Amino acid sequence: MGDAPATNTGPGRVLIAVYALFAVAATSRSAYQIATRFDEAPVPFLLSAFAALVYLVATVALARPGSTAYRVAVAAVLVELAGVLIVGSATAFGAGDFPRDTVWSDFGRGYGFVPLVLPFAGLWWLRRSMTASRS
Amino acid sequence: MLDVLAYVVIGASLAYAAWCLYAVVRNQVPREPHVIGAGVVELLLVVQLVVAVIMLAVEGSPDQLGVFIAYLVVSLLVLPLGLFWALAEKSRWGTAVLLVAALAVPVVVVRLQQLWDGVGG
Numbered sequence: 001m002g003d004a005p006a007t008n009t010g011p012g013r014v015l016i017a018v019y020a021l022f023a024v025a026a027t028s029r030s031a032y033q034i035a036t037r038f039d040e041a042p043v044p045f046l047l048s049a050f051a052a053l054v055y056l057v058a059t060v061a062l063a064r065p066g067s068t069a070y071r072v073a074v075a076a077v078l079v080e081l082a083g084v085l086i087v088g089s090a091t092a093f094g095a096g097d098f099p100r101d102t103v104w105s106d107f108g109r110g111y112g113f114v115p116l117v118l119p120f121a122g123l124w125w126l127r128r129s130m131t132a133s134r135s
Numbered sequence: 136m137l138d139v140l141a142y143v144v145i146g147a148s149l150a151y152a153a154w155c156l157y158a159v160v161r162n163q164v165p166r167e168p169h170v171i172g173a174g175v176v177e178l179l180l181v182v183q184l185v186v187a188v189i190m191l192a193v194e195g196s197p198d199q200l201g202v203f204i205a206y207l208v209v210s211l212l213v214l215p216l217g218l219f220w221a222l223a224e225k226s227r228w229g230t231a232v233l234l235v236a237a238l239a240v241p242v243v244v245v246r247l248q249q250l251w252d253g254v255g256g
Contacts, residue, residue, distance in 0.1 A: 013224045014231045017217065021239050024209060032202050 004067040005129040012062060015125050018118060019059040025111065026052035026103045033101070047087065047102040054080050058122065074126055081119035084108060088116065137186050141248055144179045145241040151176050152237035158230045165221045165229040173214045173233065176240065180210050187247075203250045210243045 008016060030048035054076055061073035088107035101110075108115025151172050158169065184207055197203050217236025221229040 009224065010226060010228050011231075013220065013228045014235060017220055017232045017235045020216075020220075021235065028202065028205060028209070031205065032199065035199055035202055 004065060005070050005126070005133040006065065007062045007070060007073060007126065007129050008065065012125055012129065015121060016059055016062045018114070019055055019062060019122075022103065022111075022115065022118065023052060023055035023059050026055055029101075029103060044101050047104070051080075051083060051103045054083060062122075070126070070130075073122075077119050077122035077126065080122070084115050084119060137183075137190070138248070140179075140183050140186055141244050144176070144183055144244050147179055148176050148237050148240035148244075152234055155230055155234040155237055159227050159234060162227045163230055164225050164227065165218075165233055169230065169233055170218060170222075173218055173237075176237070177211070177214045180214070180240070183244075184211060187251075197251050198253050199250055203247065206243055206247050206250060210240065210247065213239050213243065 006012075026048055030045050030052055033045040033048060058073060058076035058080060061069045061076055084104045084107060087102060087104035091105040092107060103111060103115050107113060154172060155169065158165075187207055191200075213236050217233055217239075221232035221236070223229070224232065
């Protein structure tokens with residue numbers, strides 16, 4: 001493991017569990033959208049599938065040791081933050097007919113705003129585990 | 136779906152979650168009683184699965200049968216996966232993982248109910 005930050009112990013353990021849950025939630029949401037109305041609205045499906053992918057990558061990267069996994073985790077969490085802020089703003093402030101039924105719509109309101117809090121928790125934890133590995 | 140059974144499952148998993156929260160606050164690592172507690176909730180979920188399969192055969196299937204079955208499978212996987220992930224962590228955070236898993240169960244059960252009743256989204 002060397003000096004690479006350990007992201008998969010302590011509070012990170014809980015964080016990874018929540019990320020895994022959202023990977024499943026976003027995947028099932030996109031599966032539901034394929035099953036019901038992919039033809040009329042491919043955009044929500046694509047967004048949900050993208051969110052699912054981001055959560056999946058973040059889950060695996062946080063759970064794995066090593067500095068490459070750490071960098072991937074940082075990138076995934078930043079993309080997640082951008083995703084929830086962009087999709088959240090576009091839906092909450094009504095920019096056109098942006099899809100309302102993805103994990104990130106209205107800043108994750110349908111999921112108790114956890115999708116909005118999660119990337120901040122992720123960045124906090126990534127930073128904290130980096131500091132811990134250096135001391 | 137059988138409403139009464141769903142309420143029992145939701146009540147049991149919330150009670151289990153409260154117990155896990157209490158253990159987290161008291162700085163306890165996940166121990167044998169927590170595994171047994173998860174087993175009890177899991178048993179109720181298995182009962183719900185059996186009842187759901189019987190009702191699928193008797194009353195016919197909901198509109199989104201595939202998604203419904205996917206949620207049924209997920210409902211059984213949440214706690215075993217949570218235990219697997221929790222027990223390797225010898226700190227209060229292991230117990231906190233169990234808390235997260237326990238809180239996910241009622242969400243899945245409510246979604247199952249919605250899918251059965253044909254409510255969208």
